[in-house]
Amino acid sequence: MTDKYQALREAAQKANPGPHHIFTNPRDDNNWQANDAWHQAADPTLVLALLAERDSLERMLGAACVDLGSINEALDLDPNDGGAEPILDALGNLKAERQALRDALRAITDQLERVGDTRMHKDGQFIADARAALIWGGAE
Structure with a gap:
């Protein structure tokens, strides 16, 4: 042609x-x-x-x-799958994994605050850093 x-x-x-x-x-x-x-x-x-x-x-x-x-x-996908669907599925999985990690981090920091455990980092800085990561990391 x-x-x-x-x-x-x-x-x-x-x-x-x-x-x-x-x-x-x-x-x-x-x-x-x-x-x-x-x-x-x-x-x-x-x-x-x-x-x-x-x-x-x-x-x-x-x-x-x-x-x-x-x-x-x-994204380590099979190039023969083609189209946008596998990419969108992989991005959806990544977003879900990110949210699960945020939820786990929130649960850990909540538990540490409840028990008053500041041994993870001097003066409770670990908890403050984790909270900042949740807030500034784009938590939804």
């Missing part, structure tokens, strides 16, 4: 811009009015702009696929 796009691009680059009337004889083609309208609308400038947009979208799609592959690799 790339050869056809390249041929179309080269033809459009060589053509003069502007709508041109291409004579079509009604006796030669039953669809002559539609063909004439097509020739009027298919300006080389428009064709080149559409091809440039297609090239840009193709580059963006390629970059997005590379990025998704990198994300799959970082």
Whole structure:
């Protein structure tokens, strides 16, 4: 298909811009009015702009696929699974694990405060640090 796009691009680059009337004889083609309208609308400038947009979208799609592959690799997922669903599932699992760790840390600090145990760190700093981690770490 790339050869056809390249041929179309080269033809459009060589053509003069502007709508041109291409004579079509009604006796030669039953669809002559539609063909004439097509020739009027298919300006080389428009064709080149559409091809440039297609090239840009193709580059963006390629970059997005590379990025998704990198994300799959970082999350240790099977690259053959494909699509966003495995990535979204893995992110959901990570969020749940993070919340479970926050909940466990909160339970530990609550217990330490209840029993007044400051032996974990001088002057109860451990508890203050843990509380700060819960607050500033984005606890939900």
